[in-house]
Amino acid sequence: MKSIKVMIVDDSAVVRQVLSAVLSADTSIEVIGTAADPLFALSKMERNWPDVIVLDVEMPRMDGITFLKKLMAERPTPVVICSTLTEKGASTTMQALAAGAVSIVTKPQANLSKFLVNASDDLINAVKGAARANVRQLLKGKVAESPAAVAPKLSADAILAPAQGAMTRTTERIVAIGTSTGGTQALEYILTSLPRVCPGIIIVQHMPERFTAAFAERLNGLCQIEVLEARHGDRVMPGRALIAPGGRHMLLKRSGAQYVVEVVDGPPVSRHKPSVDVLFRSTARAAGANATGIIMTGMGDDGARGLREMHDVGALTFGQDEASCVVYGMPKEAMKLGAVSREIPLEQIPAYVLRSER
Numbered sequence: 001m002k003s004i005k006v007m008i009v010d011d012s013a014v015v016r017q018v019l020s021a022v023l024s025a026d027t028s029i030e031v032i033g034t035a036a037d038p039l040f041a042l043s044k045m046e047r048n049w050p051d052v053i054v055l056d057v058e059m060p061r062m063d064g065i066t067f068l069k070k071l072m073a074e075r076p077t078p079v080v081i082c083s084t085l086t087e088k089g090a091s092t093t094m095q096a097l098a099a100g101a102v103s104i105v106t107k108p109q110a111n112l113s114k115f116l117v118n119a120s121d122d123l124i125n126a127v128k129g130a131a132r133a134n135v136r137q138l139l140k141g142k143v144a145e146s147p148a149a150v151a152p153k154l155s156a157d158a159i160l161a162p163a164q165g166a167m168t169r170t171t172e173r174i175v176a177i178g179t180s181t182g183g184t185q186a187l188e189y190i191l192t193s194l195p196r197v198c199p200g201i202i203i204v205q206h207m208p209e210r211f212t213a214a215f216a217e218r219l220n221g222l223c224q225i226e227v228l229e230a231r232h233g234d235r236v237m238p239g240r241a242l243i244a245p246g247g248r249h250m251l252l253k254r255s256g257a258q259y260v261v262e263v264v265d266g267p268p269v270s271r272h273k274p275s276v277d278v279l280f281r282s283t284a285r286a287a288g289a290n291a292t293g294i295i296m297t298g299m300g301d302d303g304a305r306g307l308r309e310m311h312d313v314g315a316l317t318f319g320q321d322e323a324s325c326v327v328y329g330m331p332k333e334a335m336k337l338g339a340v341s342r343e344i345p346l347e348q349i350p351a352y353v354l355r356s357e358r
Contacts, residue, residue: 003030004131007050009041009067010034010082011059018112019054019082022120029127038067052130053079054123055101057092065095072100072139078130082107082123090214097184098218100139102130102326106208129181129299129327138182138326156269156281156306173199174236174252174259174291175353176283176310178276180206180298182326186346187296188219191241193350196224199292200236201353202244202252202261202283204274206298209247216243232263244274251282259286270302276330280306289314294349295340297325301333308339318352319343 006029008019016034023029032048035041037059053071057064064081071077079101083089093104103126105119156162179186183205191201207215212229219227219241228234230242230250236259244250249269251262262282269275276295280303283291293310295303297320311317319331319340324347334340344352 003028004052004127005030005032005048005050006052006054006127007032007041007045008034008054009036009038009059009064010054010056011036012056014112015056015082015107019107019123022123023054023127025120026124029124038062038064038070041067049075050077052127053077054082054105054127055079055096057081057083057089057096065092065099068096068099068101072135076100076135076139078102078133078135080105080123080126080130084108090211093211094184094214094218097215098188100135100185102126102133102135102138103181104208104211106211125299132299132329133181133326135326137324138185156275156277162281162285162309172238172259172290174283174287175199175201175294176252176279176291177201177203177294177296178279178298178303178306178330179204179296180272180276180300180302180327180330182297184215186320186326188222189346190349190353191219191223191225191227194223194225194353196239198225198239198354200238200259201225201241202230202236202250202279203241204244204250204276204279204303206272206274206276206302207246209245212243212246219243230261230263232261234261235259236261244279247273249274249278251278252286253282254286270300270305272300272302276303277306279303280310284309284313284315287315292316292318292353292355294318294320294352295331295334296320296346296349297327298330299327300329303330304333304337304339307334308337311339311341316352316355317341318349320349321345 216229321343322328324345
């Protein structure tokens, strides 16, 4: 099988060395070069173009955002942003995702040796996912391999039990959305298309801690509806979208006549935290047939089982179609399980968010 050729661009020699060591440990990845800044990288890439670029965003001579925009305009190539876990880093990374980056991995500001142990799977999987991404679809705006066996892959049982019995039908509807690779651009398209009056929306987008706050803030400035990073006890209400915070699971709960979210800790489910499976299962339990579930672009199978549980209690369930996905992984797995009532292209999803008939 052909190896994935990777170029690492970071102004820190130590970071370049560590990232190179992490990626080279996987036999399916070949690090073909490293560079201290985009100008050095371009001269090397002209001789041997990579399949994936791992890119820092804050560098001398040419910053990562400028380089990314140039790259996407001239020769679109999958890019994984490697950013520090800081408020400034999160804000800049949102610009990178908007410019066409596929996904994010975080790097520590210190203790890089610990990174080798704790985050190597995240980096390897991000590169593998990026290698499969349809970058041209990502840029149109219409829009990992399984990690090494270091821990069991948990189901939503680790957080809450399956739904029991049927939920009484009500007039208030909840829309639950799950997505991963390519999802930031897809969610921007959907949420900016919605009018101020729309059902309450709950979202899991696979994204590291702190980055979800910057993502929600950016969307809130672009949309007619209110977009927030969810806090424990926040009410799900018409005209509001709540995004699960990175590093926490989000569950839907019924509180009297209202819906609220619980933000809880716990182990990764389907190797993710937040997990789409957890969100969808909790929605099946709390809202039943009063909900709509939508699974979108992303690598892996998180959300497939939870969407099937929503389907089985009478919820409307939709999957993003292959043609409009950046990575047709999560919707494909949901289709295999019979969880998806209908596949639809990204440009039609806003209309399905608003619909209430069966």
